Amino acid sequence: MSNAKTYAGSCHCKQVRFEVTTEIDGASACNCSICSRVGWLMKSVPPGDFKLLSGDTAQTNYQFGGKSMHHLFCTTCGIHAFGKYAHGGEEKIVVNLRCLEDLDVDALKVQTFDGKSY
Numbered sequence: 877m878s879n880a881k882t883y884a885g886s887c888h889c890k891q892v893r894f895e896v897t898t899e900i901d902g903a904s905a906c907n908c909s910i911c912s913r914v915g916w917l918m919k920s921v922p923p924g925d926f927k928l929l930s931g932d933t934a935q936t937n938y939q940f941g942g943k944s945m946h947h948l949f950c951t952t953c954g955i956h957a958f959g960k961y962a963h964g965g966e967e968k969i970v971v972n973l974r975c976l977e978d979l980d981v982d983a984l985k986v987q988t989f990d991g992k993s994y
């Protein structure tokens with residue numbers, strides 16, 4: 877049985893709004909040079925589990941290094957609500973769990989994701 881739930885998420889100024897339907901049983905903290913600065917808690921989901929409701933043009937796309945990851949952030953409030961990456965032809969959405977409503981992120985078990993080595 878799946879424990880997937882639909883969560884509403886947004887950036888701070890609410891121009892970027894989305895829904896994600898997934899089971900959240902933990903979070904990842906990435907140790908790469910940008911994520912360690914942003915300090916977000918993430919979870920990757922297939923694109924079909926993610927629905928952008930608004931804000932497609934409110935974000936800018938920052939890339940560096942291998943450029944496999946699209947670090948999107950709202951140009952008004954600066955929040956990284958989600959990102960995208962394509963690895964081996966498979967696209968994933970990386971959601972910032974701190975941007976979701978009705979989720980106790982402090983209760984989640986956090987694992988380090990070794991993005992620094994990618």
Ligand SMILES: [Zn+2]
Pocket residue numbers: 887888889890891892950951952953954955
């Ligand atoms: Zn914003």
